[in-house]
Amino acid sequence: MQQKIHKGKATDWPKEVLIYTDGASRGNPGAASAGLVVYDKTGICLYEEAFQLGTKTNNFAEYSAVLRALILSAENKIETLILKSDSEFLVKQLSGFYKVKSANIKPLFEECKKYENEVSNVKFQHVRREQNKRADELANLILDGLDSFD
Numbered sequence: 001m002q003q004k005i006h007k008g009k010a011t012d013w014p015k016e017v018l019i020y021t022d023g024a025s026r027g028n029p030g031a032a033s034a035g036l037v038v039y040d041k042t043g044i045c046l047y048e049e050a051f052q053l054g055t056k057t058n059n060f061a062e063y064s065a066v067l068r069a070l071i072l073s074a075e076n077k078i079e080t081l082i083l084k085s086d087s088e089f090l091v092k093q094l095s096g097f098y099k100v101k102s103a104n105i106k107p108l109f110e111e112c113k114k115y116e117n118e119v120s121n122v123k124f125q126h127v128r129r130e131q132n133k134r135a136d137e138l139a140n141l142i143l144d145g146l147d148s149f150d
Contacts, residue, residue, distance in 0.1 A: 003051065003052045003142060004049065004050070004051040004052070004142075005049070005051075005141075005142060006047065006048060006049040006050075007047070007048045007049075008038070008045065008046050008047035008048055009046060009047055010047055010049070010072060010075075011075070011076060012076070013038065013047075013076040013078065014040050014041070015077070015078060015079040015080065016040070016041045016078070016079060016080040016081075017038055017039065017040060017041070017046070017073065017076075017078055017080075017081055017082075018038070018039045018040075018041070018081075018082045018083075018084065019036055019037065019038050019039070019069040019072075019073070019081065019082070019083050019084070020037045020039075020084045020085070020131075020132050020135040021034070021035070021062070021065035021066050021068075021069050021083065021084070021085050021135055022034070022035050022036075022065055022085065022086060022087075022132055022135035022136045022138070022139050023035075023053075023058060023059075023060070023061025023062035023063070023064060023065045023087075023139060024061055024136070024139040024140055024143055025056060025057055025058040025061050026143060027055075028058050029055050029056055029057045029060075030055060031052075031054075031055065031143055032053040032054065032055065032056035032057070032058070032060060032061040032064075032143075033050060033051060033052050033053055033061060033140070033142045033143045034050065034051055034053060034061050034062075034065035034068065034139055035048075035049065035050040035065060035134075035135045035136065035137070035138030035140075035141075035142070036048070036049050036050075036065050036068060036069045036135055036138070037134045037135050037138065038069075038072070047072075048134070048138055049068065049138070050138035050139055050141060050142040051064075051068070051142065052142055052143070057104070059087075059089070059090070059102065059104075060104060060105065060108065061139070062085065062087045062090045063105055063109065063112065064108065065085075065135070066083060066085065066094065066112055067108055067111050067112050067115065069081075069083055070083075070112055070115035070116055070118075070119070070122075071115050073115070073118075073119050073122075074115045074118035074119060078119050079119070079120045079121060080119075080120065080121045081119050081121065081123070082123050082125060083122065083123070083124050083125070084124075084125045084126075084127045084131070084132065085124070085125075085127070085132070086126070086127055086128065086129045086131070086132040086136070087126075088126045091124045091125065091126040092126075093109065094112060094113075094116075094124045095124050
């Protein structure tokens with residue numbers, strides 16, 4: 001069973017949000033997880049989530065975090081989403097600069113594009129790892145077996 005932890009409200013978000021995402025895999029492939037943090041445009045944290053994925057690659061984990069962020073954005077009828085990731089490769093694929101060649105990643109990519117189309121304005125941005133600390137921390141906390149986080 002997939003373990004999932006969250007904090008904050010997964011609904012009733014404002015129309016404009018910023019989401020940081022990260023995926024982790026210990027072994028690549030190995031025990032994998034994903035984390036995301038949602039902020040409003042003033043920088044207030046609205047929601048945090050992390051979940052286990054089983055044995056997967058790091059790219060699979062990164063895409064899983066983005067897919068979850070896009071699903072939540074579509075469910076909340078977000079109009080403007082800035083999605084930040086420390087995976088430059090993922091950002092370039094989702095932005096259309098690189099093609100997705102991996103058979104394991106292509107279905108996730110296609111699902112991401114489906115949900116991206118439900119949000120009026122989506123911008124994918126690459127950030128340095130230091131700027132993505134909380135999403136990284138969440139993904140690793142759940143791999144460490146924690147059932148809640150502060």
